[in-house]
Structure formats: structure tokens, C-alpha cells
Amino acid sequence: MNDSALIFLLVTWSVISFFCFKFFIKVVRTPPRPGDDDD
Amino acid sequence: MAVKEGWGSRVGLVLAMAGNAVGLGNFLRFPAQAAQYGGGAFLIPYFVSFLLMGIPLLWVEWAIGRHGGLLGHHSTPGSIQALGKPRWFKYLGVFGLFTNLTVAAFYCYLESWALAYVWYSVSGAFSGQSPAEVASFFDHYTDIQVNGTGMNFPIPAIGFFLATLGLNVWILSRGLSKGVEIASKIGMPLLIAFGVILAIRSLTLDAGEQGATYSAMDGLNFLWTPKYDSLKDPKVWLAAAGQIFFTLSVGMGSIHCYASYVKRKQDIALNAASAGWMNEFVEVILGGSIVVPISAAYLGLAWVQDPGNVGLMMGFKTMPTLFNNWGWLAPVAGCMWFGLLFFAGITSSLAMGQPVMAFMQDEFKQSRNRSALTFGFWTFLLALPCILFFSAGAFNEFDWWAGSVALVIFALGESLIFAYAFGIDRGWEEITRGADIVVPRFFRFVIKYVTPLFLLLVFLGTLVKPLGGDFIAAFQRLGRGESWSFDGESIIGSIAHVGVVDTTWWNGEELTHLFYIDATRILLTATFLALAFMVWKAFRKNGRSAEVSS
Numbered sequence: 001m002n003d004s005a006l007i008f009l010l011v012t013w014s015v016i017s018f019f020c021f022k023f024f025i026k027v028v029r030t031p032p033r034p035g036d037d038d039d
Numbered sequence: 040m041a042v043k044e045g046w047g048s049r050v051g052l053v054l055a056m057a058g059n060a061v062g063l064g065n066f067l068r069f070p071a072q073a074a075q076y077g078g079g080a081f082l083i084p085y086f087v088s089f090l091l092m093g094i095p096l097l098w099v100e101w102a103i104g105r106h107g108g109l110l111g112h113h114s115t116p117g118s119i120q121a122l123g124k125p126r127w128f129k130y131l132g133v134f135g136l137f138t139n140l141t142v143a144a145f146y147c148y149l150e151s152w153a154l155a156y157v158w159y160s161v162s163g164a165f166s167g168q169s170p171a172e173v174a175s176f177f178d179h180y181t182d183i184q185v186n187g188t189g190m191n192f193p194i195p196a197i198g199f200f201l202a203t204l205g206l207n208v209w210i211l212s213r214g215l216s217k218g219v220e221i222a223s224k225i226g227m228p229l230l231i232a233f234g235v236i237l238a239i240r241s242l243t244l245d246a247g248e249q250g251a252t253y254s255a256m257d258g259l260n261f262l263w264t265p266k267y268d269s270l271k272d273p274k275v276w277l278a279a280a281g282q283i284f285f286t287l288s289v290g291m292g293s294i295h296c297y298a299s300y301v302k303r304k305q306d307i308a309l310n311a312a313s314a315g316w317m318n319e320f321v322e323v324i325l326g327g328s329i330v331v332p333i334s335a336a337y338l339g340l341a342w343v344q345d346p347g348n349v350g351l352m353m354g355f356k357t358m359p360t361l362f363n364n365w366g367w368l369a370p371v372a373g374c375m376w377f378g379l380l381f382f383a384g385i386t387s388s389l390a391m392g393q394p395v396m397a398f399m400q401d402e403f404k405q406s407r408n409r410s411a412l413t414f415g416f417w418t419f420l421l422a423l424p425c426i427l428f429f430s431a432g433a434f435n436e437f438d439w440w441a442g443s444v445a446l447v448i449f450a451l452g453e454s455l456i457f458a459y460a461f462g463i464d465r466g467w468e469e470i471t472r473g474a475d476i477v478v479p480r481f482f483r484f485v486i487k488y489v490t491p492l493f494l495l496l497v498f499l500g501t502l503v504k505p506l507g508g509d510f511i512a513a514f515q516r517l518g519r520g521e522s523w524s525f526d527g528e529s530i531i532g533s534i535a536h537v538g539v540v541d542t543t544w545w546n547g548e549e550l551t552h553l554f555y556i557d558a559t560r561i562l563l564t565a566t567f568l569a570l571a572f573m574v575w576k577a578f579r580k581n582g583r584s585a586e587v588s589s
Contacts, residue, residue, distance in 0.1 A: 001259060001260045001263070002260060002264060005259070005260050005262075005263040005264040006263070008264075008265055013323075013324055016320050016323055016324060019319075020316040020320040023313035023316055024053070024313050024316075026476070027049060027053050027310065030306075030309070032049075033304075036304050036305050037302050037305075
């Protein structure tokens with residue numbers, strides 16, 4: 001792969017993976033708060 | 040008896056929302072678009088669109104959905120009406136029923152191809168077949184008559200379609216937590232696992248290995264090499280915005296429906312962001328690492344760059360041939376490839392069924408089972424023209440009007456109503472209430488001004504798309520006093536039948552292509568009007584128009 005393609009790929013994949021895992025882990029780990037189930 | 044629905048877990052909700060977004064387009068449409076519109080540079084407008092249109096629209100739709108759900112509305116006629124007093128709001132919401140129903144009709148058919156091809160891969164049907172034989176297998180399977188406009192009657196395909204639709208109806212009839220949520224919890228991890236395995240295998244293909252003529256890295260190199268010149272081309276921006284639109288399943292009404300079962304103080308900001316970024320992971324990282332690298336390794340870059348090659352049909356006509364090079368792994372790879380397409384499809388089609396069911400449950404007091412059967416029945420009826428008149432163009436008409444145009448109109452309308460009728464202050468409060476992340480205040484401005492403007496440009500671009508999508512040349516021609524040449528794939532060009540040679544319905548011997556096109560459009564219009572009538576009747580009966588938030 002040429003350098004510019006490799007840099008582009010690595011930066012994009014890193015950003016996407018970071019946010020994907022960061023948010024999903026936060027979803028999994030955040031416990032329900034009192035009153036969350038109130039309508 | 041109406042049943043009170045709800046999500047069993049937050050992870051289930053996020054996976055269901057991500058499953059709604061992840062579809063066949065992630066693996067087949069995205070690579071085709073990226074390959075066609077500038078490789079790596081396509082990703083720049085793609086991400087700008089994701090941040091300025093996609094993510095804000097996800098938050099808007101989640102907020103509209105939860106707000107409507109608190110008032111007892113789980114489908115868009117009610118949830119859009121709940122944003123303000125003008126009584127026509129609910130008719131904009133009809134799009135959220137129309138799109139789901141009509142897209143489900145052709146989408147379940149697509150999904151059934153994937154299911155059938157899992158079976159054919161496992162049973163070794165493609166083993167030893169030449170590329171021409173595999174392509175011909177698909178034509179026989181769908182009974183496509185390449186040059187004819189006559190009726191297709193693909194018996195195995197109809198069988199697999201009925202099985203797929205039956206499975207959808209059965210899962211939907213089990214409810215959100217025991218049906219959709221469980222399907223998503225099984226389907227999404229399997230889809231990602233299959234995608235990762237196939238991506239690793241495809242990216243490690245080297246020239247001379249397992250029949251590959253070139254290295255798969257050539258494909259990845261082509262896909263990711265930035266061609267910055269393409270950034271100046273409005274066509275690329277329009278394509279990128281369109282891809283973000285379709286990949287996130289915004290403008291459909293399915294997000295509103297799923298979000299309407301979220302409680303008042305539960306988070307929507309983090310959930311929406313998580314589902315959106317998960318879709319991007321599947322699309323850009325997995326979707327971009329399978330089709331193009333494998334095709335480039337076996338068929339060469341010139342083949343990949345031909346816009347007519349990479350796309351939906353390629354997934355069925357070409358991929359089994361390429362897998363055949365993998366020896367004993369071929370049936371396993373075929374099973375994983377079509378399995379991931381099937382899981383991507385079914386998690387999306389379930390999301391299309393739920394809003395229709397919710398409408399029938401809320402407004403016509405149908406039970407869960409009955410509403411699931413209602414959805415199945417209507418989907419079956421609407422799918423018939425897509426199946427029987429596939430080669431006459433009915434399938435493509437459904438895809439274009441319901442799967443493209445209707446989405447843009449609905450999203451533009453809802454973004455304007457949310458920001459200006461409901462009001463950005465209340466809208467922002469709705470998005471951030473109970474949020475488990477800090478939503479940057481910058482997005483308040485984006486939702487009010489940028490997202491509607493973005494959507495307006497996408498709509499106008501679709502409405503008046505010039506010949507070949509070349510806006511620069513079209514404006515130059517306009518500057519020289521020449522007329523605007525509409526592309527056949529613009530809304531106006533499509534209505535005016537631009538590019539259609541035979542403009543009659545009957546050529547003296549048989550019905551023409553135009554007849555089938557117009558008949559499909561009449562059917563789609565009638566479907567929309569029938570749904571609008573049902574909304575009118577339901578709101579009249581239930582006195583719903585007055586039930587808006589204060």
C-alpha cells in the first residue's frame with residue numbers, strides 16, 4: 001500500500017474503532033439510575 | 040388485546056438499533072460507492088455528512104420517538120403529530136409507515152436470496168461452477184429474463200421468500216424483548232464475527248495464493264488512496280451524503296418506533312451514538328475489507344473500477360465464484376458471507392415491521408399476533424410485483440421511490456418540524472434528558488441550521504440531478520443559455536421518463552417496459568393514499584389530533 005492510503009486507512013479505522021468501542025462499553029457499563037424506569 | 044411492549048435491556052436496544060442500520064448496503068453499496076467516487080477521498084465527505092447530518096438526525100429521530108412514545112404514539116403519524124398543532128403533521132408521518140411497508144416488501148425478497156444462498160453454499164451447489172455458471176444460477180433462481188418485460192415466476196425464490204417473511208412475522212409476533220431483541224443479540228455478534236473472519240481472509244490474500252492473480256492489498260490501496268480532486272465535485276458530496284442517509288436507516292420511521300419504547304428519563308444520546316458508530320464500524324472497516332479486496336485479487340482493479348460491476352448483484356453473482364478458489368473453505372466462506380448478509384437483512388426488516396405493527400396496535404387495537412400477520416400479509420402483497428415483475432423494473436421502482444426519495448422527503452420534513460415547530464430549545468432538552476454523555480452544544484446549532492440545510496441540498500440534488508450527475512457541466516451549460524438536462528435518476532427526470540425510448544404502454548404485441556414502471560408507481564401512490572386514509576380514519580376515531588404535547 002502507498003503511504004497516503006495507509007495513513008488514511010489507519011487514521012479512519014482508529015477513529016471509528018475508538019468511538020464504536022468507547023460508546024458501546026459505556027452502554028454496557030452504565031448502570032440504570034433511580035427513576036430511569038419512570039414514564 | 041393490545042400488549043404493552045418494552046425493551047428487556049439497554050444492550051438489546053442498542054444492538055437492535057444497530058441491526059436496523061446495518062443492512063446489505065453496508066457490504067455491497069458502500070464499497071461500490073467508495074470505489075466509484077474517489078476511493079479514500081470519498082471518506083471525507085462521507086464523514087462530514089456523518090457528523091453534520093447522520094449523527095444529528097439519529098438524535099432527532101430518537102428524541103421524536105421517545106417523546107411520541109410517552110404520549111402513546113409508537114409510529115410516526117402520531118409521533119410527528121405530537122411535535123405540534125398543525126393537523127397535517129400526521130400526514131408527513133405517513134411516510135414512516137409507507138417506507139417501512141414498501142421497503143420491507145422488496146427487502147425481504149433480497150433477504151430471502153441471502154438465506155437461499157446460505158443453503159446453496161452449504162449444499163455445495165456452487166462447487167466447481169464456472170463464473171458464467173454461477174451468474175447464470177442467479178438468473179435462473181430469480182427467473183430473470185434479461186431482455187424481456189414478461190412475468191418472472193421463480194418457484195424456489197418464492198419458497199425462500201415465504202420462509203423469510205414467515206420468520207420475520209414469527210419473530211415480530213414474539214414482541215420486542217422476546218423477539219426482536221433476541222434476534223439482534225444473536226444476529227449482530229454473528230454478523231460481526233463472520234465479517235471479521237472474511238475480512239481477515241480477504242486481506243491476507245496474496246498474488247499466486249489460492250488462485251489469486253493479484254494481491255488483495257491492491258484493492259485496499261485503491262479504496263483508500265485519497266483522490267483529492269474528487270472533493271471539488273458536488274456529485275461526490277451528494278453520493279456520500281446519500282450513503283450516510285441510507286446506511287443509518289434515517290428517514291424511515293423505524294428509529295422513532297424503537298425509541299418510542301424508551302422511558303422518559305432513560306438515555307437516548309449515548310444509545311444513538313453507540314448504534315451509529317457501530318454501523319460505521321461494520322460499514323467502513325468490515326464492509327470495505329471484503330468485496331473490493333477479494334474482487335481486486337481475483338478480477339483485477341479494472342474490473343473493480345467499472346461502476347457496473349461492484350454492487351448488489353455482485354454479492355450474489357460473483358462472490359460464490361471467488362470463494363470457489365478457497366477449496367474446502369469455499370462452502371464455509373459462502374455460508375458466512377450469505378449468513379452475514381442474511382443477518383444484516385433480517386435485523387433491518389424486523390425494524391421495518393415493528394412500526395407498522397405499532398400503528399395497528401395503537402390505532403386499531405390489534406393484538407401483537409394479529410398486527411404481525413397484518414404486516415406479513417401487506418408485505419406479501421406488495422412483494423408480489425417485485426418478485427413477479429422483477430425484470431420489468433418493479434423492484435427498482437420500489438427501491439427508488441420508497442427506498443430513496445421517500446426517505447429524503449420525510450427526513451427533511453421531520454428535521455424542520457423538530458427544529459422550528461417543536462422548537463430547538465425543547466428539542467435540545469429532549470435529546471439531552473437523561474443523557475449518559477455530554478452532547479456538545481455545537482450540535483444544537485447543527486440540528487437547527489446545518490442538518491436541515493444538508494437535507495435540503497440532498498433533496499434538491501435528487502430532485503434535479505443533471506445528466507450523469509455532473510452538476511458543474513450542467514451549470515456551465517445553463518450559463519451558456521442551454522437548458523438543464525435532467526438525469527433519468529433524478530426525481531423530475533424519473534417522473535418525465537427521461538431516457539425512455541418507447542413512451543407507449545402497448546407496442547402492438549405486448550405491454551412495454553413503461554407500462555410496468557407506471558403500474559408500479561400507481562401501486563405505490565395507491566399504497567401511500569391508503570395509509571394516509573387509515574391515518575385520517577384512526578385519528579378521527581381516536582381524537583388523536585388534539586393530543587399534542589404542551
